[in-house]
Amino acid sequence: MSRHLPPTADNALASQLELAFEDNRLAAQLYGDFDQNLALIEQRLAVSATPRGNHVLLKGAASKVDQARRVLESLYANLEEGRSIDIADVDAVIRMIETEDSQLTLPTLERKGKVRMAQIATRKSTIVARTPAQDAYMRAMERSELVFGIGPAGTGKTYLAVAHAASLLERGDINRIILSRPAVEAGERLGFLPGDMKEKVDPYLRPLYDALYDMMKPENVERCITSGIIEVAPLAFMRGRTLSNAVVILDEAQNTTSMQMKMFLTRLGENSKMIVTGDPTQVDLPRGEKSGLVEAVNLLDGVEGVHVSRFGDKDVVRHALVGRIVRAYEQDAMRRLARKEGDTEGLARTLGTLPRS
Template structure:
C-alpha cells in the first residue's frame, strides 16, 4: 500500500490531496463497505471527501483531516489483511482511541491481552476490542488488578467488557468459575408476589448479564456451564456466607447495593479470585435516605493502591449516538453538588 500527498489541483485549491494505493482490490472493496458506507462514515465524521478511482482512494479536504483519514484507512486496511472484518464499530473505535502509546506497550504473556500493542479480549465467539481510551484503561485494569471498579453512565461498556474479560480469563484457565450478580432492587413489584420459581422471579433482573454471556459463549456451552454451576448468575443477597476462591466475580448495578451489602460482597474475595464492581451513581434506585454502597466504597477504598477505579463519561457511550446526547442533557440539568 502506498500513500502520497498530491499538490493542489489548482492555484485556488485550499489544501493538498492525499492519495492511497491498495494492492488488493478485493480488500479495498471490503474497506469501502457495501455501497461505500464505510467511506461515507469516515467522510461524515472527519469532514473530508473520499473519491475512489480503481485501486486508489483520494482524500480531499483540510490537510490535517486528510492525513487523519488516510491514517485511518491504512489501519483499517491492515486489519483486513489480518483477516478481520471492518465494521462501523471499528471505524468508531479507531477515531476515538489514542494510539500514541501502543508502540511502547509490550505484550503481556500472562493474560494474552495485547496483540501488537493493541488491547484485545479473546472469547469463544468473538474478539472484543475497547472503543475508547477510558475503555482501554479499564480493560487493562481488569486484567492487572484483583479488584476493579468501573463507574459511569449507561452504555459505556462497563458490564459488557467486565464479562468479556471474565470469559477470556476462564477460557485461559486463570479462574475456575464465573459468578455474576446484581442487587434485585424492587421496582414496583415485590419478588415474592411475582409468579414462578425463585429462578424465574430473579431472571428479569439478571437478563443483561445473560445477554453479555450469550455474546461471548456458544449457547450449548453456556447452558452446560450454568448447569454445572461453573457459571452462576444470582442476586447479590445469595453471596452472603460464601467465600469465593479461584473465581471471577462481577457485581453489576452496584449503586443499588446498600453499604452493608457492599461490605458483605467485597469481603467474599478469596484466594485466586478477582472482583469487578460496576455502577452508575446517577441511577440509584434505593429508598430515599438509604446511602448507596458504591458511593461509600469509593470514599473508603480509593486510597488502597491495589484497587483500581475507572471512570466513564458520556463521551465513552458506545450505544446509539442519541444515548450520549440524552446523558449529557440530564447531566446539564442536574443541580450543582
C-alpha cells in the first residue's frame, strides 16, 4: 500500500510517498541488515528512504521516488514468493527500473510496476537476471537456436550460457553439453601438449567448469564428464561432426578465424542450440587475421533463429570499478583499431554502437 504526502514546504518540486508492507518479518528482510538495502536505494536513486516499522517514507524528486517505490515493491513481491534477496538483487532491480525508458529490450513488467526478471533454475541453484541485457540474453537462449553473447568480461555471458545448458540437461530437453574454446596460446596445436584430451584443454575451459559446479553437484558434473554427457572439445576437433540434441557453447570466440567460425556454426544438428560468447575488443589473433566472431555477427544479425545479445560496461556485475575499467579499455580498443586500419565500422557494429545498414 502507498500513500502520497503533500510536497515539502522547502521544495515544492519534491515528492513524498509512504509505503506500507503487511508482513513485518518480510519488511525487515526487505530493508536488509542495518538497512543496507535502503541505503543502496538512497545512494543510487538520490532519494531518502526512512523505515518506520513496516512503513517506509520516501522523499526526493517525483520521478526518483516513483522508481524507488517500484524497486521496493518488486523486491517485496520476491520475498512474498519465498525467494530471498541480497544486496546484488537490489542492485539488479534498480538497474532494471532505471532502464525502463531506454531503448534496451526490457523485462516483462507486471501490474503495479513490479519487475519479473528471467530466471535459470537447476536442482542446485536458481539464477536471476541482474541487468536488462542479462534478462534479454536469458530469454533469447530459451527461444533461439543460435545466440551470440557479445561484450566485456564480468557481464555474465559465459556463466549464464553454461547455466542455461545445465538447466536444459536436467530437464531432459537435450542429451549433451559440449564446451569449446579456441586455444590461441597453444596455436590450436593441442597434439603437441602433454596429457590426454581433458588435461590438454582443462586450462582453457576452467571458467566453464566453474559455472557447471555452481549449477550442478560436483559428483554429477564428474559423472557427466566421464560418461561423455558433458564433453570438452577444442575447436580444432569439431571438424566433420554433426552435433545433435545438445547445447554447444563456444567461449572466447573473438579468437576464432573466419574459417574456424564458419566450420563451428555449420556443426549445428537437430534439436541443438549454439551459444557463442566473446569480447571483440580483446582479440589475440596474429596481426592481420580477422576475427571470425566480428564477421559472423555482422553477417548473421537479423537472420531468423539467430539472436545477438550485446553487453556493455553498465552490465558488468562485478565491482563497480570494473565497469569503469571496461569502458576505458573499450574506448582505447576503438582508438587503436582506428590507427591500425583507419576504419572502426565493423567493430562498432558488432559492439552495437553503430546501426546496421
